[in-house]
Amino acid sequence: MTQTILPGPDCTTMAEVRAGVDQVDRELIALLVRRFAYMDAAARIKPERGHVRDEARKAQVIDNARAAARVAGLPDAVIAHLWDQLVEASIAYELDRFDAR
Numbered sequence: 001m002t003q004t005i006l007p008g009p010d011c012t013t014m015a016e017v018r019a020g021v022d023q024v025d026r027e028l029i030a031l032l033v034r035r036f037a038y039m040d041a042a043a044r045i046k047p048e049r050g051h052v053r054d055e056a057r058k059a060q061v062i063d064n065a066r067a068a069a070r071v072a073g074l075p076d077a078v079i080a081h082l083w084d085q086l087v088e089a090s091i092a093y094e095l096d097r098f099d100a101r
Contacts, residue, residue, distance in 0.1 A: 003019050005019055005023045007020075008020060035090070036090065039090050039093050039097065040094075040097055042094055043094045043095075043097035043098040043100075043101065044097075044101065046098065049095070049098050049099070052094050052095050052098055053095075058084075058087050058091075061083060061087055062080050062084055062087065065079050065080060065082075065083040066079060066083075
């Protein structure tokens with residue numbers, strides 16, 4: 001039996017909230033699969049290991065996330081922190097993939 005996932009504002013029980021959060025988490029994982037596929041491509045395309053870490057690009061990605069968070073009404077500092085962790089994890093993954101090639 002498939003459970004109907006309600007939008008957050010329509011939830012009236014913690015079971016509904018948890019079901020929604022679990023669904024969003026599954027969607028986030030699917031998006032991370034897509035994002036990390038780009039890290040695979042970057043590791044394949046970049047000619048040198050030293051090109052994997054790009055601090056200017058990292059700052060740009062975090063600034064983009066911070067600005068999008070502000071527009072969406074989310075706490076931009078929290079989102080910037082999350083994106084910093086995401087970008088660092090992506091860099092570590094890309095370095096592993098670069099070294100594996």
